[in-house]
Amino acid sequence: MVLTPYFLADEPFYAPQADEIELFTAAHALRQPVMIKGPTGCGKTRFIEHMAWRLGRPLVTVACHEDMTASDLVGRFLLDADGTVWHDGPLTLAVRHGAICYLDEIVEARQDTTVVIHPLTDDRRILPLDKKNELVRAHPDFQLVISYNPGYQSVLKDLKESTKQRFVGLDFTYPDAAREARIVAREAGIDEATATLLVKVADRSRNLKGHGLDEGASTRMLIQAGRLMARGISLTAACQMALVLPITDDPDLRASLTDAIAACQ
């Protein structure tokens, strides 16, 4: 089967925050399109991977970006020795054969691109391929999931109201401090006391959201820092490398963050 490579073999680690597993399972049973909101690196993608594994479905992931065209999603004609042949894009692949299609960071895509998902998200569940003059009816197992980062919301980057209203939503935030420390400790392979310190540092940076930072440090960043520490790097250096430098180019904010990290330990 064409979707075989899209099945997840091993269980992706996921620590539930609340009842999101039950909620998603219910939405999946109804094949409702799901929108997952939350800041960068708080575990949205990991959650979807976990759910695909748990439900035993293949998962087709598309990382959206601003140059992405509708053809990149649905497919295009390519040249080969016999002439032009149609190649399904990732979305068409999932629609035809019944996978969970996960459009990551959908706001990054241009608005004219995102309208191709509209007929898939209502009762019709169809995908018209204009160029090929074909109407693909969605496989009964097909489900559309998008991730949506309200932190990036601006005039230029927001979903159309008509797109938003087609989805059911799940709201994600960073896990609470104790749970986040457990996640960091497990994923990075460090002790929980160190992980707790890292989470404390991250909380400081999250206080700066809207005060110079678009987003605070994510769980993903903490895991990166923790992995460096597991290799013997000091907290200060690991935070500098995995957290302060990637998160902002503003020298004043970097200095604030560096001072805040020093205060934490």
Place this chain on the structure above:
Amino acid sequence: MTQLAEADRPDPLTLAASAGSATDRLLPGLTARVPVEDRAALERAAATFCVRFQPASLQRRALAAAAPALLDRAGAEPLARLLDLASDLGRRGRGGDATLVLAAVPRALRWLSDADDLSAWLAVVADVAERAPESLAAFAGETDHLLGRLGARGLAGFVGALIDLAAGRDDLRQALFSFRDPRAETLLLREAADVPLARLEPRLKGLVTALWSVEPVIRPSPAGGAQTARRSSFDGRILFLPDAYRGVRGEAAVTLIKAAALHMGAHLAHSGRPRPAKALKPLQIALISLLEDARAEHLALAQYPGLNRLWLPFHTAPAEGGTAEALLARLARVLADPDHEDPDPFVQKGRAAFREARDSWDDPDVLRRIGSGLGNDLGQMRLQFNSKTYAVQPLYRDDNQGLWQFDLPDQEQGAPDEISISVRIEQRETQTEEPDRRRTEDGGDEVSPVRLTEADPEAAFPLCRLPEWDAVSHRHRPDWVQVMEHPSRMAPAAIIDRLLSERPDLVRRTSALIRQARAGQPVRLRRQAEGDRLDLEAALRARIDLAGGHAPDTRVYETRTLNSRDLSVLVLLDISESTKDTIDGSPVSVFSILREAAAHLAAAMAEAGDPFALAAFHSDGREDLRYHRIKRFGEAFDTRAKARLAGLRPGLSTRMGGALRMATRDIQPMATHRRLVLIITDGEPSDIDISDPKHLVEDARKAVQEAAGAGIDVFCVGLDRTGDTYLSRIFGRQNVIQIDRVTALPDRLPKLYLRLTR
């Protein structure tokens, strides 16, 4: 010899040759210490000095006292310069000033480490002698005070700022140089700050926000007298920090300001609202505040142990000294440092009481009780406590005003005033549209007769204050320039409409140009490696290549993209006095051409649909930079805007840097891909209070760099054929275009605009 008339005097060098070395006569025994290669220059300077001043004069005695140390420290070159300076003053009949300068040398040497420092100092002295001769005595008298705070390098900037501040008024210069005018001290504090608070402010704000999730407002402390010890202070979320702490410089100053801000941050997080002081005595207030300081820090440290590295080194009070102030500092130290031992019974008692109350720290009455008790103990010990001179120890802690509600009317805080003023300005700023509109409605109509509302100085109000760059000291003078909003004069918009209709050809050509460049048209890009559809032609060719056994060109797609002109433009007109000049004998003034060009350009921009604003500026000293917003972003280029453009009147000076900063502020919020400030000027920056034209050129250059830093392009159209050098210096060669014939401006400008905005 000294009775000879000036003209009869023999040449000093001849004289020196006839009577042996002048240096030897002037400074016996020192010649040997001067390197051979420097001797000639020194000898010349010494000979002139000898001719100028008698052997027994005050000047010679002052020199004799200063020269050996000077020579040892800095060598012969500065000594020769000093002699030249003194001789020059003597020549101009200012022998007394020469004495003062010479007498100041030994004091200056205390602060100057090498020849470069000394040369820099001498240059400043010469500058004061030249530009502020009446203040030289006051300046020499403050030598220790100034050099101790600023060093030789900082001194130049400070002196320049004082002279500019006085704007040519001798009496004001004297008041400033002698520190009778308090603005001199304020300025000194700013210049003295190695690390100006303004530079640290964003960092401190971020730090306090990160740690306690409270975004503070940071303001410099109101200037106090020279005698008051400077402490930080807070009031709600406003943190007042000194620009500089006396005697603390460099990295130590950064640490101190950081410690102070974080101490107040701990108060914001843990101290709650101010409490009524009621009947407490000053000593009790000081003690309770001290306990509260310790409590807030303990709680902060529980969360952020790293803060101890910042605070603890400031606690240096030794376990000795029995005055009330000393005991308070000792108590503060033992509360902060559990490892510090202090045997004094009072200190021990305070520490024990504080520790025992640990579980009930949250109850404000507990600390109050402990503090009152300790106050009674000190009272029993008959110790004097002077609340007027008491300064909280250690240095980083605030003055405790933020913890208390005093019923007294005199809280000696200039601060709340300052805040209310800034609030008022903001309010006025948002209200400005309203009066403008009303005025237009009753006066700016096309049919109404010309009604010039004479700019009423009463009605002008300050819009904001802007910094100015001091190229000498390499730092900004904060809040230096005041931007004033003067009420717009209105003239019939018909004047502008007539200008436009008089040149229908130009309007037509411009429109055609603009149509070609209209924004937002979709463009088809063929033969692309990627795209949303096949480019049939390319696909066929590739297919044929394949069939013929050749490697096909795989760029077989086409794509559509929007040819978007995503930009906003602010056109800034220089309407200074020089634009009144007429052009080559004709009655037409530069200003009228400028206005016509602006009208055509505005019409073109309105047609193109690009967001644009139109502003004009001139200045009357640094307190009155007039910035006229003719058309704001978002407004239409309508009767009202045209009436404002028609009502402009040229005059006054060109403070370009401030105007550019103001324009930058106006265009900054525009959310377009490109932001362009297009300034049209006919002259070099100048203003009545500035003696050195280079200062304003450098300031404008800095303003352009600041704009570039904010992602804003600045482009200049120069109408002064001779202006090549300074305009290139300010804007960069490629960002200036010179227009030879001013009359060509209305023709050239729209084309130039289109070229810039493609």
